[in-house]
Amino acid sequence: MESTLGNALVLLAIGMITVFLILALVVISGNILIKIVNKYAPEPTKKLTRASRSATGTAPEVIAAITAVVETVTGGHGKVERINKIDK
Amino acid sequence: MESTLGNALVLLAIGMITVFLILALVVISGNILIKIVNKYAPEPTKKLTRASRSATGTAPEVIAAITAVVETVTGGHGKVERINKIDK
Amino acid sequence: MESTLGNALVLLAIGMITVFLILALVVISGNILIKIVNKYAPEPTKKLTRASRSATGTAPEVIAAITAVVETVTGGHGKVERINKIDK
Amino acid sequence: MEVLNKLYEMTAFGAIGEDPLTLVMLALALFLLYLGIGKRFEPLLLVPIAFGVLLANFPGGHMSVTPSTEIIEHMTILEIAKEHGIMNMLYYMLIKTGLLPPLIFMGVGAMTDFGPMLRNLKLAFFGAAAQIGIFTVLISAVALGFSLKEAAALGIIGGADGPTAIYTAIKLAPHLLGPIAIAAYSYMALVPVIIPLVVKYTISEKELKINMKEQDKLYPSKVKIKDLHRTKIIFPIVLCAIVSILVPSSVPLVGMLLFGNLIKEIGSDTNRLMVAASETIMNAATIFLGLTVGATMTAATFLDKTTLLIILGGFIAFAISIFGGIMAVKVHNLFSKKKINPLIGATGLSAVPMASRVANDIALKYDSKNHLLQYAMSSNISGVIGSAVAAGVLISFLS
Amino acid sequence: MEVLNKLYEMTAFGAIGEDPLTLVMLALALFLLYLGIGKRFEPLLLVPIAFGVLLANFPGGHMSVTPSTEIIEHMTILEIAKEHGIMNMLYYMLIKTGLLPPLIFMGVGAMTDFGPMLRNLKLAFFGAAAQIGIFTVLISAVALGFSLKEAAALGIIGGADGPTAIYTAIKLAPHLLGPIAIAAYSYMALVPVIIPLVVKYTISEKELKINMKEQDKLYPSKVKIKDLHRTKIIFPIVLCAIVSILVPSSVPLVGMLLFGNLIKEIGSDTNRLMVAASETIMNAATIFLGLTVGATMTAATFLDKTTLLIILGGFIAFAISIFGGIMAVKVHNLFSKKKINPLIGATGLSAVPMASRVANDIALKYDSKNHLLQYAMSSNISGVIGSAVAAGVLISFLS
Amino acid sequence: MEVLNKLYEMTAFGAIGEDPLTLVMLALALFLLYLGIGKRFEPLLLVPIAFGVLLANFPGGHMSVTPSTEIIEHMTILEIAKEHGIMNMLYYMLIKTGLLPPLIFMGVGAMTDFGPMLRNLKLAFFGAAAQIGIFTVLISAVALGFSLKEAAALGIIGGADGPTAIYTAIKLAPHLLGPIAIAAYSYMALVPVIIPLVVKYTISEKELKINMKEQDKLYPSKVKIKDLHRTKIIFPIVLCAIVSILVPSSVPLVGMLLFGNLIKEIGSDTNRLMVAASETIMNAATIFLGLTVGATMTAATFLDKTTLLIILGGFIAFAISIFGGIMAVKVHNLFSKKKINPLIGATGLSAVPMASRVANDIALKYDSKNHLLQYAMSSNISGVIGSAVAAGVLISFLS
Ligand code: NA
């Protein structure tokens, strides 16, 4: 029984150390990653637009336009869930 | 062979009794259910609207509006299959 | 080793003969099929229209109309991926 | 020369020469494809079944289902796939286990609306009478020499419900699965022919003109549903409890049907589950069910007298079920002031919503204002419950 | 008379009479349905779980999961289906193998946006402190007599992550799967109640008014993301490498989460995969997970003291995790000029995005301009990684 | 101290230190991710394959596929999952059984349009010549010391069809599955590089300028399709019969392809099946195929001379297949007044529709009015049938 409690305490130590260690590494390497990617990123303005559209493949202005139409038609109750583009 | 036929007759009896019994219970308990739910249902008019919209999460007038637009555009050949709402 | 090479050569012969034979049969029977179907096909103009709409169940003019609307709204970036009809 | 010889051995010509009945099966596959595509008989199932027959009957393709043996039933999935091919793998994993029919029932539930049934609850009772075809054909089949299990699997065709028929066949007489599935789905497709045929000889013109809406005005029902949404959510749970306590062996079918219905009625909160049940799982299950059921039909297993008797018996079971439903309404009308159109009994069959549409069309032919679709849907949907319950009774006693 | 006797034997009345505790389970199922439908507690999982409990507890339906034995673990799928029914087939194929939680994690990944975390990377660190509830409850459970494995599976409820809790329970204490899943999902649904409760006793009004945006203006971060798209593609790969090398046993969870995230971030090139991960596979997996986990709960396995202790222990683990996150922020604030709102620590729990929304609402109550949702999301998402890592550690040492 | 020691043992550092080649595999995974994401080489398959390599090569994650042994082949699914992890479970259930490639072929069929092939049926013949790379590389590989089975699996890369290559490798040389899949998909992605390369050295400018539309006007074809819809429905059935009778062992691939095509061409009646085949099943199968194939590649199985020879041999097989197609057209042109652009031969390769687009682009470079896409699609699609038939021949003789 006692040794089980001992094991539980060891688990507490190892578990919390690991979790803290990993999330510390995530923070550090995430920052390094951002710096490296920034270094190779082209002029920020153009790039940021490209980045934000790539998730759905549709430019934000277009999304805004479609959303506006749908909201007008539906009185704000319908929402655009996804806009798919087809292959050319 | 004869006992097989006998068994088949027993099955006929049990089967039809069960089916009639169950559907009778469905009718009875369905009526009881309706009465109980009615008892706790708020003012009917408002509630019915809420009920009918909850299936798709969209109010009937909105559906009618969307449907009308699509029918106009498609000359009555396209139909609105489903209107999804996204989480806020 | 030698007999393995021999087997490989036999495979080359059988494989290429089979592939040529099958694709020749495909060409021949495809032509026969087209002729047979043509024989029983009604007046071509009407039929071709029916054929082209059956894939999506929507007439081409309707598709054109919907597509035009969507393209206008999305500035050409959104495309109509599929038009479904619901059962009556 | 040796090359040509080997080439010949690779082909299916030799095997077809040895067993020319295979050609009959290929012709049958083409005929079923014609029914499914050209005649539009339940294409969602007949097309995959027919293609399964086609694939199964090219010897050497290893795409036919091997009849069950002690050995194969204890093999692992990989062993079955390696020795008997992927079609057997799918069959022994999805069909023989009885998995797909309950999954399809879940999808059916997610597409079923109990609204019409709740609005005309009394009519649901007539879904019971239309199960009589199941049991009368069972008795006849026993008299003709079928075993009790086979007879029950044959009789269930009269329930007019595809997944129920397949589930019962899997449980009681898996060797008859192919012809039973074909018969069930073919006759379901033929409902627009069979119902008018039976109606013609059993219902008088005066009865056909009974107008349900006018009867409702004359003798209005006391119960009005005030909160349909909430009622429709609680109803499948109540229904599940009733059926499960009385006939537990029907739970895999009825329970899954009602689970599917519940996640549909809850609405947007469980929309993802509803989509999975009624589309993702349903559509994939339909493909695999069709192909594997088709692949059970080879010359050796299909072409015998039994198949003919099943095709014949299935038709009779259908007809008697319709007849039973009609008679039950007639008996009711003898004792009640509020008359019911006997067509409502005919739709107790199942085959939702085809049977109701056919009944509606017949009624309109005699009186262009007599729309009884919503009434017919009540007994129609209850017929699905009815035949699943009947299947549960049969499985409970015979398996 | 004989007919009536047989009829009675077919029903579940006899079995229920023998084991009336079954009625308690049925009542529990109805209560869970009420929570899921009426109270909207995580309906996507509680409704299938509750219906699974319902189906499992009608004796004779063969829809309950049989507790694992040496024999059943070595049976083929078909053998399990034939002897124990399809629910056991699904359980032993999808749950007992540990397959579904990683598949669900893949779907979660395909729906997760690491953007808020990348924009406030430092806050991700507080996702670590909120795992303390897992280990403290583990110790308490051991003290109460649970085995180490059971205690670990109980403690993981404090990770506030459903699939992680289920995965850990499968690996360490499968006999406790049912109550652990119920507790995990119920408390996740109760996050809007539990977080305010803990906050009330631990965070002062002055702390609650700390405005993250103003702190950002006072002490601006040096790093600005110039190419978010590319960063979000590389980040899951880096994250996967870090976690996999340090805690390889968490790869089935974390690796699949990050794969799902990667195919989402790539965009249109892998859109088909994203749809499969976040909809097709995710939705079907949710149905099967819910039904089978529910079906593990029968009177014999569920109704004992252990279940009560799990329900209680799970609550404590939740509360301590929130407390741990809050304390870590307070310690940080002692040493740093740039202050962090302790609510950011409370959201280290997991339960994305519910915890963040709750924290945001609390902050807005004290200062209507203090929007901290984006900040909370950072520790919130890192809390998911944190609890998966904690699960990996436990599995690595105890299985 | 003891804690730190245990902590170290939990990590993968020790295992990586013992087998540093693992790092090479991790680097390979990153390189494949770069090809798939950055270079957009067949991302739908290369990304999951690459991630599979990544997951498999973190020691301790239990996510690598264990090479097949007598013992593992006879274990049940649960036994495999418990002893070897979920990746092996998926591999032995979905890949080793040969299930996924036919399912993917069903999806490919549901996305294939035989219209261009039917309109230029004669050109389909050139899909045969482009299989020569398969058999010539087979012979070379045998000469280099590969076994016949291995040589056949290597040669099939020249068929330029991913699922066919994987299916053949599973049946004939499963230990080479990883590199064969990588080579097949990489070269398919490199078609825009390889075709121009071969074309440059084999087709003269005069030949490249042959305008198919003008040839059609000069020598018009006698057959005009009057009812394309009906023709496209019957064609897959006829095609299935021809292939199945002559090469039954290709039925699992070709039969499923044509079933997929049939349910697409029927239209709205079988729309649900088409969606299941081309989306639900296809997308999920692609994820599982990619991840598990990737997971077969560990340092021990991948890093040897054989892999290099496969990468090299695959390239040669590709090039010879393109060469064969081109030569067949040249021979045709010697004997016919109606000339065919040799680019049509080059697209006999498969790799639909990439090869056709590349050929079209080359033709347009030499004559901006020479659109031959529709013509190229005919031999391109027939190349898929051609390589599936070649695979059937090889499997039939060697397995
Ligand atoms: Na019925």
Ligand code: NA
């Ligand atoms: Na957590």
Ligand code: NA
């Ligand atoms: Na090819």
